[in-house]
Amino acid sequence: MAKIEILIPAMGEGITEATITQFLKKIGDFVEEEDSIMEIATDKVDSEIPAPKAGKIVKFLFNEGDTPQVGDVVAIIATEGEEADTENTEESPVQKEQEPISEDFAAPVLLETIAPQISSKTEGGTFISPLVRTIARTENITTDELNQITGTGEAGRITKRDILQYLEDKKSQPTKIIPAEPIVAPIGSGSVAVTAHKSYEGENVEIIEMDRMRKLIAQYMLSSKQTSPHVTSFIDVDVTGLVNWRNKVKDEFLKKENQKLTFTPIFVEAVTGALKDYPMVNVSVDGDRIIRKKYINIGMATALPSGNLIVPVIKATDELNLIGITTKVNDLAERARNNKLQPDEIKGSTFTITNLGAFGSTTGTPIINQPEVAILAVGAIKKKPAVIETPHGDTIGIRQIMVLSLSYDHRVVDGALGGMFLKRIAENLENFDTKRTV
Known part of the structure; x- marks a missing residue:
């Protein structure tokens, strides 16, 4: 029987590539038609790629964290009766240990982020995937900071794991706490006294980090008010x-x-x-x-x-x-x-x-x-x-x-x-x- 090629599907105007975030099946697994094979992410939304027909997965052509273009072949399925290509299976670049998706980066994005654009390449010329760039924009990581991250992916690429680890390391660094002082605007013409944001460390409060989607919503709402006189x-x-x-x-x-x-x-x-x-x-x-x-x-x-x-x-x-x-x-x-x-x-x-x-x-x-x-x-x-x-x-x-x-x-x-x-x-x-x- 024939072998079926699995492609990165067209996902809307302006989307030319997608990052493979997680494989849901392994080489050698049998899948039914419409079974999800892998999860992919763009800078707009997460999605899944289903099997077009029932068969056996014989090859993956990309690793988790890689960013194939729309139309690229990412996997091959052999339908019933087709012998798996053992040589190709062994040469498949897929890693044996699959990286789990961080829950904070698995939700669909409401709308496009309004944050400054991140370069698609590091100073050394290494490609930066859309998923990594989106995380960087959401977390306000600058291009200079990305250049300092040592990538563990193929050809030195920065993977999702790399940038999430960088964020964890950054959070663990001690923060200098400066006591808040009131900022007083000049009196008159409706001006009022404004109190600067203060640190709540040590007080009876809970600090909750915004998830990725909430940060994007916050950025979008602020940008809308700044753009349109409501x-x-x-x-x-x-x-x-x-x-x-x-x-x-x-x-x-x-x-x-x-x-x-x-x-x-x-x-x-x-x-x-x-x-x-x-x-x-x-x-x-x-x-x-x-x-x-x-x-x-x-x-x-x-x-x-x-x-x-x-x-x-x-x-x-x-x-x-x-x-x-x-x-x-x-x-x-x-x-x-x-x-x-x-x-x-x-x-x-x-x-x-x-x-x-x-x-x-x-x-x-x-x-x-x-x-x-x-x-x-x-x-x-x-x-x-x-x-x-x-x-x-x-x-x-x-x-x-x-x-x-x-x-x-x-x-x-x-x-x-x-x-x-x-x-x-x-x-x-x-x-x-x-x-x-x-």
Whole structure:
């Protein structure tokens, strides 16, 4: 039978290589179709390479820590009946002792790091893999520091183990503690006294190091606030009709479509309709140019069990009906929580929704997901007394009310556009067709 070559797959625009972080199988192992063979990492996301067919692994062409290019052959499987090539197996460069992945560097990256770029080669010309460069940027390791690390990989390459060991050694070095002194700004024009950060060593506190993902989120949030002048607008929305409709049809929807109908797909549908009406919100900024997107991809901020968050993207929502959006939302949310997203599924959004109501918050001021120019926060739906206008006069009733908050980039979205866009989302929700069938 034939031998099957396992390749580094294409993983999205701009990704040309991947680092092999861990082999999940050994030479001589039999695998079933779709069994994961190895884990790989780029500077955007971690992933696994599955077996395209059942067979026996006869050769690995790279070591753990190596960085093959997209399209490179990394392993060979012999299908049933094919004799393994003993000579090639013995020459395989794979190390016998496999390096475990550090838990801190196994989670998917929310978005690209904003830290300064690290050179792809040391002063001596040795290649530095994307994984090592990403760790260096995340941990604020300079190029000069990388040049001082002695690599133990092939041809002197710095491996993940090398840089993690360097970090451990760096942390173990004694730190000079300087007592904090208050820094006082000049009085006047709103200036205030600022207290410098102090050391908490010896006090009754716990010091918790940020994991890799949390550091990237922190860097990204700071960069977004520095990039875009944020303005936030708010609006109350009466979603009584929408809530009653969903309560009425959700069981039938689950039975018919085998999907849970949450409010998120309905919010996505309402936002998509508003973006069609106000396309200048579906843009990004490139210097002095405004890039208007003629497609609509909605990102949905999703909380992870670790406490971090990630933004999977629902592509082409303007081409999907409510059933299609619901299916995509449920699938992406489930795989996000189980660390199963593919690299292409966390990029390319043109607008983002974050659901504050899932945690009981009524409103908030979200930070823009760059390079987008607006983000919608959805608050909790609460029963509140409200004025109800009728042909016979006004009355007071109990209504289902929620608050929408829209943060937008004031460089390109003025208050009028932001307000009209937010109002259109509210109108789409308040005027939801409660006679719609599923």
